[in-house]
Amino acid sequence: MVRVPNPFRRLSRGSGTTTPASSVAASVAASVAPSEPTSPRTLSSHALAADQDLPHPPAPPSPLPSPAGRVSASGSTSGRAHRGAEQEGGTAPSLALPPLSASPGLGAALQGAGVAAVGAAGKASGALRDAAAEAADVASVAPAAGGLMKPVTADRTHTQTHGAGTVTTKPPPQQQKQRSETAAEREQRHLQDKAAAAAEAALFGRGAIARFTAPEQDGPAASVLMPSGVSGGGLAVPPPPGVVGAIPAAPLTTSRPVPLDLPDYMDKPGEPHAVATPDRYHPRGGPLTPPDSSGLTSLQQHFAFFDLDKDGIITPWECVNGFRYLLRRYLPEPLNTLACIPVAAAVQLPLAWLTSDSWLPDPLLRVHVKNAHKVIHGSNSRAWDRAGRFTPARFEALLSKYDTDRKGGLTGWEVAQMVRGQANLGDLLGTLASAGEWAMTWALLCDSRGVLRREDMRGMYDGTAFYRAAARNGYSHYTLETGRAPAVAKGYA
Numbered sequence: 001m002v003r004v005p006n007p008f009r010r011l012s013r014g015s016g017t018t019t020p021a022s023s024v025a026a027s028v029a030a031s032v033a034p035s036e037p038t039s040p041r042t043l044s045s046h047a048l049a050a051d052q053d054l055p056h057p058p059a060p061p062s063p064l065p066s067p068a069g070r071v072s073a074s075g076s077t078s079g080r081a082h083r084g085a086e087q088e089g090g091t092a093p094s095l096a097l098p099p100l101s102a103s104p105g106l107g108a109a110l111q112g113a114g115v116a117a118v119g120a121a122g123k124a125s126g127a128l129r130d131a132a133a134e135a136a137d138v139a140s141v142a143p144a145a146g147g148l149m150k151p152v153t154a155d156r157t158h159t160q161t162h163g164a165g166t167v168t169t170k171p172p173p174q175q176q177k178q179r180s181e182t183a184a185e186r187e188q189r190h191l192q193d194k195a196a197a198a199a200e201a202a203l204f205g206r207g208a209i210a211r212f213t214a215p216e217q218d219g220p221a222a223s224v225l226m227p228s229g230v231s232g233g234g235l236a237v238p239p240p241p242g243v244v245g246a247i248p249a250a251p252l253t254t255s256r257p258v259p260l261d262l263p264d265y266m267d268k269p270g271e272p273h274a275v276a277t278p279d280r281y282h283p284r285g286g287p288l289t290p291p292d293s294s295g296l297t298s299l300q301q302h303f304a305f306f307d308l309d310k311d312g313i314i315t316p317w318e319c320v321n322g323f324r325y326l327l328r329r330y331l332p333e334p335l336n337t338l339a340c341i342p343v344a345a346a347v348q349l350p351l352a353w354l355t356s357d358s359w360l361p362d363p364l365l366r367v368h369v370k371n372a373h374k375v376i377h378g379s380n381s382r383a384w385d386r387a388g389r390f391t392p393a394r395f396e397a398l399l400s401k402y403d404t405d406r407k408g409g410l411t412g413w414e415v416a417q418m419v420r421g422q423a424n425l426g427d428l429l430g431t432l433a434s435a436g437e438w439a440m441t442w443a444l445l446c447d448s449r450g451v452l453r454r455e456d457m458r459g460m461y462d463g464t465a466f467y468r469a470a471a472r473n474g475y476s477h478y479t480l481e482t483g484r485a486p487a488v489a490k491g492y493a
Contacts, residue, residue: 256401256421262393269396272389273298277462279392279454286464288484290493296369298462299388301493303372305463308478310492314367319344326444326466328473351375378430379423380437383461390461399454409451415442445469463493 245260246253262269265280276285277298290296296304306314306322323340331339353361355371373388383395402410402418410418415438423431445456445465459465464480471479487493 259393259396259400262396266392269393270391272385272387272391274387274389275301277390277392277395277458279395279458282458286459286462288464288480288488288493289462290488290491294488294491294493296493297373297388298390299372299376299384300369301462302460303367303369303463304487304493305466305483306367307369310487310490312369312492314348314369316344316348316365319348319367322466325470325473325475325478328475329444329469377433378427379419379434380430381418381422381434395458395461399457403454407451409447409453409457410442411451412442412446415439415452 243260245258248254259280262280266278266283269278273285274297275292275294276289278285290301303314304310306319308318308321320337320340323343324336327340327343328336330336348365348367351367352365354374355368356362357368357371373386376384376386376388381394381398383391383398385391398418399408399410401421402414404414416435419431419435419438422434441457441460442452445460446452447456456465456468459468464484467478467480467484470483476482484493
């Protein structure tokens with residue numbers, strides 16, 4: 001009995017096993033399908049995904065088999081069609097069929113089976129080619145300059161299948177260009193993509209940048225860089241959270257409010273200023289603010305009022321004369337001078353030792369203006385920092401907390417409340433020093449209604465209020481114009 005071979009199976013080369021003919025398309029797909037690249041997840045604009053490290057670019061698709069010609073009874077394609085395909089620049093590998101027997105009927109059956117297999121393989125290869133072209137279009141959407149992604153449309157020709165057993169394909173120019181790309185060029189392109197991603201991360205200050213990765217998503221058609229976690233599409237950015245200055249759980253925050261609108265009046269109100277003493281009405285300081293190169297901080301300018309000859313050293317006699325210019329509003333001469341001696345001694349003795357360059361007190365009781373920062377103590381207003389620089393936000397907070405009726409100044413009682421509110425726990429020495437300083441400031445600079453105006457409070461920090469008080473008391477030789485202005489021009493305020 002003659003055994004008839006199965007027309008749907010073929011012999012494998014070099015072995016006696018057989019392979020199903022239906023796996024021809026699968027084998028072709030496995031040989032020609034490009035490796036599927038990993039890409040960032042494409043989410044809607046309400047759930048953006050962060051780009052990870054750019055994947056290695058896929059290898060260019062290898063030439064797809066294009067069976068051409070007619071299948072003969074012996075299972076081979078015609079040489080003329082094969083040569084015509086080679087002349088077109090493509091390759092036309094033939095589909096191997098099992099050897100035929102001598103029976104003509106069996107040969108015709110096998111020929112029909114081979115034609116059907118070739119047609120199925122052609123359709124499968126065409127579908128794979130279309131899928132590869134679609135993947136190339138998606139992969140061609142690459143980051144461009146400025147963080148935008150521009151879609152690139154590839155011109156491609158779809159695969160056409162003609163007749164029974166004849167499949168003709170014309171690879172698109174883009175695929176022909178990809179075929180000529182070497183492994184070194186692919187590696188170089190991969191490194192360039194990684195460098196572009198690193199540059200984006202460095203430019204925007206974060207390691208992962210969220211993108212729109214598909215035009216069909218809601219939002220802009222092209223990809224737009226978005227901050228992480230932002231949804232809604234476009235360039236929408238959530239507003240910054242508001243500052244809460246008072247809460248009912250802490251009644252003290254309600255009774256002592258702090259200003260929250262200072263950035264509307266000046267730049268960087270919370271930063272300490274070394275020379276100027278700005279506030280909301282004087283964003284750059286007073287009219288006679290010394291230049292930044294004067295070398296005097298706000299605290300040193302406060303001390304410089306008592307330095308009559310502007311040599312950087314305050315002698316006891318200069319301190320007595322400085323208080324004479326201020327106390328003249330209360331006492332006539334010579335009582336004024338006699339009252340200023342004990343007051344100047346109470347101030348000069350501790351300051352002469354604190355501002356000295358050595359641990360030993362100065363026998364001449366001189367105060368060195370350059371070391372004025374050494375007299376900073378606790379329980380103060382905190383408008384001066386430890387270096388003697390002025391912080392506008394802390395000064396404005398004093399008036400906002402303790403000027404309860406918003407009259408633009410502090411009464412004697414409100415000054416006492418301020419000293420009590422600024423006192424540190426257990427700091428008896430600092431509290432007493434602060435109480436004496438503010439009591440003297442209020443007594444010397446308050447107006448006829450007993451209110452220490454905000455402009456005089458600000459002038460106390462840089463010493464300008466003392467020059468104005470000397471002018472009111474009749475000492476015209478030591479006013480803002482005659483005393484401070486020459487010092488500012490000299491570089492010493």
